[in-house]
Amino acid sequence: MYxxxxxxxxxxxxxxxxxxxxxxxxSLPYAAxxxxxxxxxSLVWNCMxxxxxxxxxxxxxxxxxxxxxxxNAKTSRDGSRRELVxxxxxxxxxxxxxxxxxxxxxxxxxxxxxxxxxxGNKYEERLKMDGITRDxxxxxxxxxxxxGAYRTLVAQPSDVKWAWQQRDGKEHLLKNNPLTGIVCxxxxxxxxxxxxxxxxxxxxxxxxxxxxxxxxxxxxxxxF
Numbered sequence: 185m186y187x188x189x190x191x192x193x194x195x196x197x198x199x200x201x202x203x204x205x206x207x208x209x210x211s212l213p214y215a216a217x218x219x220x221x222x223x224x225x226s227l228v229w230n231c232m233x234x235x236x237x238x239x240x241x242x243x244x245x246x247x248x249x250x251x252x253x254x255x256n257a258k259t260s261r262d263g264s265r266r267e268l269v270x271x272x273x274x275x276x277x278x279x280x281x282x283x284x285x286x287x288x289x290x291x292x293x294x295x296x297x298x299x300x301x302x303x304g305n306k307y308e309e310r311l312k313m314d315g316i317t318r319d320x321x322x323x324x325x326x327x328x329x330x331x332g333a334y335r336t337l338v339a340q341p342s343d344v345k346w347a348w349q350q351r352d353g354k355e356h357l358l359k360n361n362p363l364t365g366i367v368c369x370x371x372x373x374x375x376x377x378x379x380x381x382x383x384x385x386x387x388x389x390x391x392x393x394x395x396x397x398x399x400x401x402x403x404x405x406x407x408f
Contacts, residue, residue, distance in 0.1 A: 209326055221328060225291045226395075228310055232289055233337055235306045242284045242338075247301025248272040250286045251334065269334055271300045284338050293332020294322040341390040341401055349385045 209217065240248075249269045269290075272282055289303070290296040292311065298304040311317065321330040388405070392398060 206326065214327070217327070221330060225293070225330065225332075228307070229289060229291050229335060231310055232303060232307055236287075236289060236303050236337060239302055244272055244277060244282045244284060244287060245301055246272055246274045246277055247299050247304065248282075248287045249290070249297065249299050249334065250282050251288055269297055271297075285336070285340065287337045288334040289337055291333045291335060292316075292318075292321060293330040294318055296332030296334070335395065339393055339396040341392055341398070343389070343391040345390070346386060346388045349387050 212220075248271070250272060252268050252270045269288060272287075276282060290298060290307075292307070298307050320328075321332065322328065388402075390398065390401070392401070
C-alpha cells in the first residue's frame with residue numbers, strides 16, 4: 185500500500201503540475217526516494233555479480249577488487265562496506281594471495297573504484313544503457329547523494345544445520361544428525377503404513393549476513 189501511495193503521488197504531480205519529473209520525484213517521501221535509488225544500484229550489482237561469475241567463475245583474476253582496510257571495519261545494514269579497496273595484480277594471482285571470498289564488487293556511486301578488468305567495462309556499459317554516469321549519483325537539486333560502497337561477491341552461510349523429518353502430523357525425525365544435536369525418540373520409527381501416508385521433509389537452518397538471501401544457497405543444495 186505504501187508503494188502504491190508513493191507511485192500514485194508521483195503520478196498526480198506529473199499530471200497536475202507543469203514542473204515535471206523533478207517535482208514529482210521530490211514529492212515522494214524521502215524514505216521512498218532512497219529505496220528506489222538503492223534498488224537501482226542493487227540491480228546493477230546483481231547483474232555485475234552474474235557477469236563476473238560468468239566470465240571468470242570462482243577464479244581470482246587481475247583487476248578484481250579486494251578490501252584492504254581492517255577486517256573489523258563496520259558493515260552497514262545493507263551488507264555493503266565503505267572501505268578502501270585495491271585491485272588484484274597479476275603477481276597476486278600467481279602467488280594465490282586472495283581467493284573468491286575476498287573479492288568485492290562496487291555498488292555504483294560517486295566515490296567508488298571499479299574493477300580494472302572486463303567487469304569494469306561491463307559496469308560502464310550497464311550504466312550507459314540506462315543513461316547514467318558517475319555524476320548522476322550526486323545531484324543536489326534532486327537530493328540524491330550516493331557515494332557508493334562495496335559488497336562481497338560470495339557469501340558463505342554459517343550455522344548450517346539439517347535433519348530429515350517424516351511429516352505425519354507429529355513430525356517424527358527419521359534420523360539423528362550430529363550437527364543439530366537433536367536425538368530421535370524411541371517412537372520415531374514409523375510403520376510401513378504410516379510411512380506411505382507421510383511425506384519426507386528436510387529441516388534446514390542457516391545464517392547469512394545483511395542483504396543476503398537464501399534462495400541461491402537452497403537452489404545449490406537441491407542440485408545434489
